[in-house]
Amino acid sequence: MYFARNLKPKMKFYTAALFSLVTGTAAFMPSTKNTLSVTELNMSLEKYSDELIATANAMVAPGKGLLACDESTGTVGARLESIGLENIEDNRREWRELLFTTEGLGQYISGAILFEETLFQDSSSGKPFVDLLKENGIIPGIKVDSGLKPLLGGGDGETWCSGLDGLYEKCCKSYEQGARFAKWRTAVRIDSKKGFPTDYAIDECAHGLSRYARICQEAGLVPIVEPEILIDGVHEIAETAKIQERVIVEVYKKLQDCGVMLEGTLLKPSMTVNGVDCENKASPTEVAELTVQTFERSIPAAMPGVTFLSGGISEEDSSIFLNAINSIERKGPWRLTFSFSRALQSSCLKTWSGKAENKEAAQKQLLARAQANSEASQGKYVAGSQPSSEESLYVKNYVY
Numbered sequence: 001m002y003f004a005r006n007l008k009p010k011m012k013f014y015t016a017a018l019f020s021l022v023t024g025t026a027a028f029m030p031s032t033k034n035t036l037s038v039t040e041l042n043m044s045l046e047k048y049s050d051e052l053i054a055t056a057n058a059m060v061a062p063g064k065g066l067l068a069c070d071e072s073t074g075t076v077g078a079r080l081e082s083i084g085l086e087n088i089e090d091n092r093r094e095w096r097e098l099l100f101t102t103e104g105l106g107q108y109i110s111g112a113i114l115f116e117e118t119l120f121q122d123s124s125s126g127k128p129f130v131d132l133l134k135e136n137g138i139i140p141g142i143k144v145d146s147g148l149k150p151l152l153g154g155g156d157g158e159t160w161c162s163g164l165d166g167l168y169e170k171c172c173k174s175y176e177q178g179a180r181f182a183k184w185r186t187a188v189r190i191d192s193k194k195g196f197p198t199d200y201a202i203d204e205c206a207h208g209l210s211r212y213a214r215i216c217q218e219a220g221l222v223p224i225v226e227p228e229i230l231i232d233g234v235h236e237i238a239e240t241a242k243i244q245e246r247v248i249v250e251v252y253k254k255l256q257d258c259g260v261m262l263e264g265t266l267l268k269p270s271m272t273v274n275g276v277d278c279e280n281k282a283s284p285t286e287v288a289e290l291t292v293q294t295f296e297r298s299i300p301a302a303m304p305g306v307t308f309l310s311g312g313i314s315e316e317d318s319s320i321f322l323n324a325i326n327s328i329e330r331k332g333p334w335r336l337t338f339s340f341s342r343a344l345q346s347s348c349l350k351t352w353s354g355k356a357e358n359k360e361a362a363q364k365q366l367l368a369r370a371q372a373n374s375e376a377s378q379g380k381y382v383a384g385s386q387p388s389s390e391e392s393l394y395v396k397n398y399v400y
């Protein structure tokens with residue numbers, strides 16, 4: 001078993017790390033006792049290790065990627081309002097039901113990242129969304145962070161990701177409800193004039209991700225580790241590459257410090273691209289070469305897969321870049337696939353426009369983008385072969 005083979009030699013270290021989790025996190029305490037013993041916590045990692053590895057690998061099975069539809073109520077509301085719908089629970093349900101009932105979606109999509117409301121929500125016919133997804137061969141996941149907050153002590157405009165308080169309990173409840181993975185998005189801003197990112201911001205980004213990842217694994221959820229490098233700014237692609245490498249190296253250092261089992265995790269980074277306002281636009285080949293270079297220098301081989309976010313890049317460019325990334329030679333063994341929100345849903349949402357008569361066409365559009373990205377994850381996508389939008393999906397100071 002994985003635990004016995006690989007984790008036991010580190011037991012002393014684990015004991016210390018786990019002890020600090022117990023003492024530092026009230027949420028770890030079960031209702032019947034005041035404390036969890038170190039042995040019990042070790043046992044919980046042992047209990048889930050094989051399952052975590054199996055889930056992580058299933059999520060990045062060849063030709064499959066993730067549908068990120070975990071937008072917070074405010075963000076999904078803004079999207080619904082853009083097509084004239086009110087941001088009320090019934091409308092959010094209807095939109096997500098349209099996505100999940102798309103026939104054949106499970107052929108390209110291995111998992112769906114849900115917002116808490118959706119994880120515990122039923123479809124209009126009364127079936128829990130988690131069951132609907134599972135019937136379609138899609139693993140349900142949950143966004144567990146509580147959003148970005150200003151990083152006091154960092155630079156003005158830098159942020160940190162909140163949500164560690166009560167996280168273990170939240171993860172346990174989500175597991176019980178059927179979730180098998182989780183996501184935590186933190187964001188790093190590049191601005192060379194202001195000296196961003198500061199060392200402090202990078203340290204905090206890696207610290208939060210490592211604490212989150214360890215807690216998820218204790219509760220049986222595969223942590224998707226998401227250190228987004230925002231595309232806001234005028235920076236060249238070479239600067240992104242330099243900073244992204246620094247960030248990912250720091251993230252893995254801290255994941256190791258925290259005793260996270262890398263085989264049962266996934267990474268959700270941005271592609272290595274230039275800033276949105278940079279005059280020199282990198283070509284798909286440059287994006288591919290620098291993305292792969294960044295990863296080869298920073299991601300351990302034990303981590304099974306990268307599931308990219310789209311980050312404001314258009315639907316078509318996201319697929320073209322992913323395809324280019326999967327078309328060049330690389331030494332790294334990880335699968336490189338997608339976990340897009342905007343770049344999977346935007347043309348589908350527009351096609352739907354909140355009208356029942358457009359539902360079928362909207363689902364066809366979602367399936368087309370899912371197929372395109374499935375092909376791109378295997379280096380087989382022919383640009384323009386599926387309907388897409390080339391419109392930029394960039395939103396200044398985007399919150400999720």
Ligand code: 13P
Pocket residue numbers: 068185226309310311312339340341342343400
């Ligand atoms: P985008 O693909 O729209 O960047 O969203 C992905 C995501 O999950 C961000 O956390």
